[in-house]
Structure formats: C-alpha cells, structure tokens
Amino acid sequence: xxxxxxxxxxxxxxxAARELGITQPAASSxxxxxxxxxxxxxxxxxxxxxxxxxxxxxVTDWARRIVEAAEAFDAxxxxxxxxxxxxxRVAASMTIAEYLLPGWLVALRSQLPDTAVSxxxxxxxxxxxxxxxxxxxxxxxxxxxxxxxLDSAVIARDRLIVVTAPGHxxxxxxxxxxxxxxxxxxxxxxxxxxxxxxVLDAAxxxxxxxxxxxSSTTAVKAAAVSGAGPSVLSExxxxxxxxxxxxVSVPVADVALARDLxxxxxxxxxxxxxxxxLLSLTRG
Amino acid sequence: xxxxxxxxxxxxxxxAARELGITQPAASSxxxxxxxxxxxxxxxxxxxxxxxxxxxxxVTDWARRIVEAAEAFDAxxxxxxxxxxxxxRVAASMTIAEYLLPGWLVALRSQLPDTAVSxxxxxxxxxxxxxxxxxxxxxxxxxxxxxxxLDSAVIARDRLIVVTAPGHxxxxxxxxxxxxxxxxxxxxxxxxxxxxxxVLDAAxxxxxxxxxxxSSTTAVKAAAVSGAGPSVLSExxxxxxxxxxxxVSVPVADVALARDLxxxxxxxxxxxxxxxxLLSLTRG
DNA sequence: ATGAGGGCATAAGCTGCAGTTATGAGCAGC
DNA sequence: GCTGCTCATAACTGCAGCTTATGCCCTCAT
Numbered sequence: 036x037x038x039x040x041x042x043x044x045x046x047x048x049x050x051a052a053r054e055l056g057i058t059q060p061a062a063s064s065x066x067x068x069x070x071x072x073x074x075x076x077x078x079x080x081x082x083x084x085x086x087x088x089x090x091x092x093x094v095t096d097w098a099r100r101i102v103e104a105a106e107a108f109d110a111x112x113x114x115x116x117x118x119x120x121x122x123x124r125v126a127a128s129m130t131i132a133e134y135l136l137p138g139w140l141v142a143l144r145s146q147l148p149d150t151a152v153s154x155x156x157x158x159x160x161x162x163x164x165x166x167x168x169x170x171x172x173x174x175x176x177x178x179x180x181x182x183x184x185l186d187s188a189v190i191a192r193d194r195l196i197v198v199t200a201p202g203h204x205x206x207x208x209x210x211x212x213x214x215x216x217x218x219x220x221x222x223x224x225x226x227x228x229x230x231x232x233x234v235l236d237a238a239x240x241x242x243x244x245x246x247x248x249x250s251s252t253t254a255v256k257a258a259a260v261s262g263a264g265p266s267v268l269s270e271x272x273x274x275x276x277x278x279x280x281x282x283v284s285v286p287v288a289d290v291a292l293a294r295d296l297x298x299x300x301x302x303x304x305x306x307x308x309x310x311x312x313l314l315s316l317t318r319g
Numbered sequence: 320x321x322x323x324x325x326x327x328x329x330x331x332x333x334x335a336a337r338e339l340g341i342t343q344p345a346a347s348s349x350x351x352x353x354x355x356x357x358x359x360x361x362x363x364x365x366x367x368x369x370x371x372x373x374x375x376x377x378v379t380d381w382a383r384r385i386v387e388a389a390e391a392f393d394a395x396x397x398x399x400x401x402x403x404x405x406x407x408r409v410a411a412s413m414t415i416a417e418y419l420l421p422g423w424l425v426a427l428r429s430q431l432p433d434t435a436v437s438x439x440x441x442x443x444x445x446x447x448x449x450x451x452x453x454x455x456x457x458x459x460x461x462x463x464x465x466x467x468x469l470d471s472a473v474i475a476r477d478r479l480i481v482v483t484a485p486g487h488x489x490x491x492x493x494x495x496x497x498x499x500x501x502x503x504x505x506x507x508x509x510x511x512x513x514x515x516x517x518v519l520d521a522a523x524x525x526x527x528x529x530x531x532x533x534s535s536t537t538a539v540k541a542a543a544v545s546g547a548g549p550s551v552l553s554e555x556x557x558x559x560x561x562x563x564x565x566x567v568s569v570p571v572a573d574v575a576l577a578r579d580l581x582x583x584x585x586x587x588x589x590x591x592x593x594x595x596x597l598l599s600l601t602r603g
Numbered sequence: 604a605t606g607a608g609g610g611c612a613t614a615a616g617c618t619g620c621a622g623t624t625a626t627g628a629g630c631a632g633c
Numbered sequence: 634g635c636t637g638c639t640c641a642t643a644a645c646t647g648c649a650g651c652t653t654a655t656g657c658c659c660t661c662a663t
Contacts, residue, residue: 049610061651063611068650074400082610082659090399093440096417097395099537101388108381115374116358133380138563156377191564201602253383274562278555279422280475280601317564318485332640345622347640352621366630366639 036098036105038065039077039087043095047084107137114140114154121153123309126171128178130193130230131296132156134271135317136175142316143309150309166301173310174299175317177230179237186305187297190317194270195234195292197285198277200262211288214239221246223258223266230294235267238290243267256282267292320382320389322349323361323371327379330368391421398424398438405437407593410455412462414477414514415580416440418555419601420459426600427593434593450585457594458583459601461514463521470589471581474601478554479518479576481569482561484546495572498523505530507542507550519551522574527551540566551576 041051042062052062070077077091087095114125114136127136132154140152155165163182165171174185181187197212199205205212218239225232226248235243246264249255252272259266260281276282298314300306306314325335326346336346354361361375371379398409398420411420416438424436439449447466449455458469465471481496483489489496502523509516510532519527530548533539536556543550544565560566582598584590590598 047610057650058652059611060613060653063613064650067612072400073396074402080611082657084610089440093413093416094392094396094399096537097392097421101385101392104385104388108378108385111381112357112378115378116356118358129377132377135563137381138565142565156373253380271562274558278558279419281422281426331638333638341621342623343640344624344642347642348621351641364640366628368639 036102038062039069039091039095039098040102042066042078042085043087043092046086048078048080106141110140110144111137111154114152117151117153119153121151123150123152123173123313124155124165124171125152125173125175125313126155126157126162126165127175128159128162128230129156130177130269130271131175134269135191135296139313139316143313146316147309147312152309152313162299166299172300173306173313175296176299177294177296178233179294181297181299184302185299186302187299188314188318189295190298190314191296192293193296195231195238195267195294196270196273197265197267197287197292198259198273198282199265199285200260201280201283202262203265203283205265205285206283208285211286213288214290217267217287217290218242218244220244220265223247223249223255223264225252225255226250231267231269234292234294238292320386322346323353323375323379323382324386326350326362326369327371327376330370332362332364332369390425394424394428395421395438398436401435401437403437405435407434407436407457407597408439408449408455409436409457409459409597410439410441410446410449411459412443412446412514413440414461414553414555415459418553419475419580423597423600427597430600431593431596436593436597446583450583456584457590457597459580460583461578461580462518463578465581465583468586469583470586471583472598472602473579474582474598475580476577477580479515479522479551479578480554480557481549481551481571481576482543482557482566483549483569484544485564485567486546487549487567489549489569490567492569495570497572498574501551501571501574502526502528504528504549507531507533507539507548509536509539510534515551515553518576518578522576 038051038055041054042048045051045054048062048066049059052059055062066078073094075090076088077094078085079088125136136154143150143152155171159176159178159182162174162176163185166174167184176182177193197217221244224243224245232243247258249258252268255266255268256272256276259268260276265285273282277284298317322335322339325338326332329335329338332346332350333343336343339346350362357378359374360372361378362369363372409420420438427434427436439455443460443462443466446458446460447469450458451468460466461477481501505528508527508529516527531542533542536552539550539552540556540560543552544560549569557566561568582601
C-alpha cells in the first residue's frame with residue numbers, strides 16, 4: 036500500500052523502495068505480485084521510471100485510506116505505549132480519544148517528530164484527577180461541566196444528530212423534526228448512562244424512548260445502517276456514513292443536541308511547549 | 320486487527336480464531352505480541368472467555384477504521400480483478416469509483432455474497448460507450464449531461480464546498496460568501512479540464528482564479544489542510560477532514576456548486592437482478 | 604559513438620515469522 | 634469427578650519476502 040503511494044509520489048520503483056528502506060527487487064516483486072492478484076497492470080514501467088496506470092491510480096486512492104487509518108492507529112498505539120518518560124502526557128475522555136485524538140497525534144507528529152506522547156483514556160472525572168495529580172499535562176473532556184480546579188477552552192462542538200437509513204420515511208423529510216416528535220419515537224440508543232444518552236435525555240427532558248439499547252456506538256451505528264430505526268449519534272461517529280449515504284441526517288428543530296468538547300488544564304498552568312502545540316492543532 | 324474485532328464480538332480468543340480460520344494458539348500469540356508491542360493489556364483472559372480491556376476497546380475502535388478501509392479496498396480490488404464472467408459489470412466515472420463504489424460493493428457483497436462484480440472506470444463518455452456496447456450492465460456518471468441513448472436516475476448530489484484550514488479568516492465567517500468574492504480570490508484548484516474545475520468554472524462563469532494548480536484531489540487537499548489557501552472540493556472528498564476539523568467548510572451564497580450523480584443504463588433496459596439491487600443500495 | 608548512470612527484471616539463497624500440532628492447566632456445571 | 638469450555642506453552646515447519654548479484658535497456662553527456 037505505502038509502496039503504491041510512494042511510487043505515485045516519486046515516479047520510480049527504486050526510489051519508492053529506498054524510501055521504505057527496502058531494496059528495489061523487493062519493491063518490484065511486491066508490485067508484481069499485487070498486479071498478478073488483481074489481474075491488472077498498476078504501473079507503467081519504462082526504462083526511465085514508472086508511472087501509475089489509471090487502474091493503479093484508482094487502487095492507490097483506495098489504498099490511501101487504509102494507509103491513513105493505519106497512521107492514525109499507529110499514532111494512537113504509540114501514545115498508549117509511551118506511558119512513562121514522555122514529553123507530553125494527555126488524558127482524554129473516550130469519544131475524543133476514539134475519534135479525534137489519533138488525527139491530532141498524526142498532525143502533531145508531523146510538527147514535532149521527536150515528541151513522545153502518552154495517552155490515558157477515561158471519563159471526565161478521571162481526566163480531572165490525572166491533571167490535578169500531575170499525571171497528565173493536558174486533558175480533553177466532553178460534556179457540560181468542567182471538573183473543579185481546571186481551566187478550559189472550548190475546542191469544538193459535538194453535535195448529536197438524528198440519523199436514519201436512507202430508506203426510512205424521515206430520510207426524505209425536509210421540515211425539521213420537533214422535539215416532541217423525537218421524544219415520542221422509539222430510537223436506537225446507547226445504554227442509559229452513556230455520554231450521548233445523557234445529553235439526549237437532558238435535551239428531551241429525560242424522555243428518550245429506546246427501541247433497542249446497545250452497549251457500543253458501533254453496534255448502534257450498525258443497527259441504524261441496517262434500517263432498524265432512527266438513532267441519535269455524535270456527528271463524529273457518523274461522518275463517513277453520511278458522506279457515503281449509508282446514513283442520512285434528519286433535520287431537527289428546537290432541540291439543543293450539542294455538547295462542547297473542551298481542552299482542560301490545571302487552573303493557572305497554561306499549557307506550554309508540546310501541550311500548547313497540540314492545543315493549537317485542535318483549534319487551528 | 321480483524322482478530323481484535325472478532326474477540327470483541329465473540330468474547331473468546333478461540334472463537335475468534337475459528338472465525339478467521341486459524342488455530343487458537345495462533346490467535347493467542349498474535350494478541351500477545353500486540354500487547355507486548357503496546358505495553359498494555361488488551362484482553363482480559365479468564366478460563367471462561369476473554370473480554371477487551373478499556374485500552375483494548377480503544378485500540379479495537381481504531382483498528383475498526385483500518386479494517387473497514389481494507390474491506391472497501393478489497394471489494395474494489397475484487398471488482399477490478401473479475402473482468403470476465405462476472406454477473407454484474409459496472410462502469411463508473413472516477414469520482415464515483417474512487418469514493419462511493421467501494422462502499423456500495425461492500426454493502427452489495429453482504430446482500431449477494433456470491434455475485435462477482437467487475438468494474439471499469441473511465442470518464443462519462445466511456446461509461447456511455449461501455450453500456451451501449453454491452454460491456455457493462457450499469458453505469459454511474461457525474462456531471463451535467465447524460466450521454467445519449469441512456470436512461471438515468473439521480474442517486475445523489477455532489478456538492479462542491481469551499482474549504483479552508485481552520486486558521487484561515489474565512490473559517491470564522493458566518494455570513495455566506497458571495498460568488499463574486501469567491502471568483503475574486505485565488506484558490507487551490509485541480510488543473511483546468513478536471514470535473515470539479517469545470518463545475519466551478521461554470522458556476523462562476525469561467526472566472527475561477529488559481530492560486531496553485533495541482534493534478535490530483537489528494538494534492539489539493541493536502542495543500543488546503545496545510546493552510547496554503549482556500550479551495551473548492553467535492554464534499555465526498557473532504558468528509559473526514561471536515562469531521563476532524565482539519566478543514567472547515569465556508570458557507571457560500573448564490574452559487575450553484577452542485578452536480579448530480581446519476582446511475583445510467585441503456586434506454587429501455589431497466590436494471591434487473593444484481594444491477595437493480597446495487598441501484599437500490601445507492602438510493603436507499 | 605561510447606560509456607556512465609539510472610531504471611527495471613530475474614535468479615538463487617537465506618531467514619524469520621506466523622502458522623501448525625500436541626499437550627497441559629484452570630475453571631464451571633452436571 | 635468427569636466433561637467441556639477456556640487459554641498457555643513448547644517444539645517443529647514451511648513459505649513469504651527479503652537480500653545480494655547480475656544483466657539488459659534506455660538516455661544523456663561527453
């Protein structure tokens with residue numbers, strides 16, 4: 036995969052091989068075996084370099100998504116590994132750790148390649164404790180209240196959105212859904228007590244009706260995609276499903292389905308150094 | 320990766336191993352070596368099964384993205400391979416082949432596991448030719464006009480959106496951008512002649528000013544993310560960047576930056592069988 | 604023209620990893 | 634206590650993918 040991207044970038048098998056720290060025959064044989072598997076030529080080899088064919092460009096674009104996901108995974112994995120002796124220790128609540136942090140870490144790595152980052156994931160309260168006990172330098176929490184003793188800055192809003200499979204009647208709806216209507220409809224939801232469920236219950240006045248209760252965001256998404264019914268999910272969780280129209284967002288009126296995502300740090304100790312850098316990444 | 324997902328799903332290393340067609344010791348050792356690499360326990364093993372730890376759940380969620388990207392890649396790759404003797408032969412223009420088709424193929428595969436699909440990617444004209452010559456059963460094109468001799472159905476709209484890095488002044492803008500303002504500002508663009516460029520030029524009356532011209536959507540995105548300037552891109556291309564706020568969308572007034580995405584087939588020959596199934600997937 | 608240099612392919616050999624089989628141990632429930 | 638599930642450990646094995654070594658082709662500069 037990376038090899039294809041490198042070939043696209045450098046226009047040469049040997050060059051790409053060098054970049055990945057392997058030898059030219061190894062690169063050549065990899066590409067060859069991939070072409071054999073697909074039954075399609077991916078690169079045009081000429082005595083003065085190699086270019087991707089049309090099919091190669093398509094495959095490379097598909098491959099790029101895998102590589103990017105792998106980079107994010109790797110950045111996150113590094114952070115889990117580096118427990119001790121890291122220059123920057125981050126504590127984050129689950130949603131942020133899950134959806135946003137890997138991307139930030141990738142970006143941070145490109146700016147400060149030698150900075151070891153460690154990550155502790157937990158709920159808002161535990162993020163607060165880590166910061167106050169000095170176990171973490173910078174925290175990220177979602178939700179309404181900021182733990183005591185911390186300063187904070189809002190870095191983004193996480194909107195909860197109502198989604199359905201494209202086949203559902205609501206998918207064609209143009210007039211926004213009223214809060215009462217949402218409250219009256221059985222929804223696919225996380226179990227009571229989860230962060231998104233709390234926000235939803237608060238917004239509707241504790242009235243959300245479960246159609247099914249599932250214990251993970253993924254399970255909820257899968258149920259919604261399969262058309263089991265409407266659901267309410269963080270827009271972070273469904274970005275890709277919306278883009279490919281596996282899910283459709285339903286407009287909603289007069290319901291405050293948003294929560295702030297905040298960076299937090301001990302009162303008075305403004306983030307400096309790598310923490311400052313990371314913080315600035317999260318706001319742009 | 321898949322192994323982690325399977326463990327999460329089945330609650331047992333051995334069960335996960337069986338599902339992946341490997342033996343239990345192999346699975347055990349894989350997980351073990353991953354835990355060694357990360358320095359964190361991923362699964363809680365007990366004599367009556369295994370559950371993911373908190374860290375394991377986090378890692379698994381990150382891994383899921385890779386696996387999904389890989390599935391899409393695989394579905395696309397299959398389709399490139401199956402040239403001959405496929406039950407369903409699809410022709411698609413590049414944007415659709417790049418961003419949407421892999422997802423559709425994954426969904427189709429789950430509905431019709433044994434249907435071999437082949438894919439021919441090209442521009443609108445070549446899609447038309449393939450259909451008329453009987454080389455393809457169903458086509459997908461983007462753009463304003465439908466090639467002659469074909470019936471079509473609009474399956475989605477592809478909106479072009481103005482994006483900037485979060486640091487750019489436009490990112491904070493609330494008042495929509497006027498067309499004139501957009502036309503007057505140098506933009507990061509694809510080269511003249513590309514599909515998105517054509518739509519943009521048409522919408523602005525041929526006036527788009529390039530700040531830089533780049534030859535691939537990826538390069539344009541990278542430039543925009545790095546803050547080189549504003550750009551205009553398909554929302555399909557920037558879904559993930561928007562969700563993670565690496566890019567921000569700028570509201571635009573009075574410019575028709577949309578194009579229809581259409582399914583097409585030879586006039587009179589309504590899609591049947593797997594073609595119909597695929598078509599219905601694309602609309603929900 | 605000719606030789607140097609960069610690009611790719613092929614062949615042969617080596618190595619390590621990821622898998623296998625085989626076995627044992629812990630715990631639950633009948 | 635037996636059966637059946639879980640997981641761990643150990644020793645063996647095979648093959649995928651690498652490296653090194655070489656050759657050919659083309660281009661460009663001398």
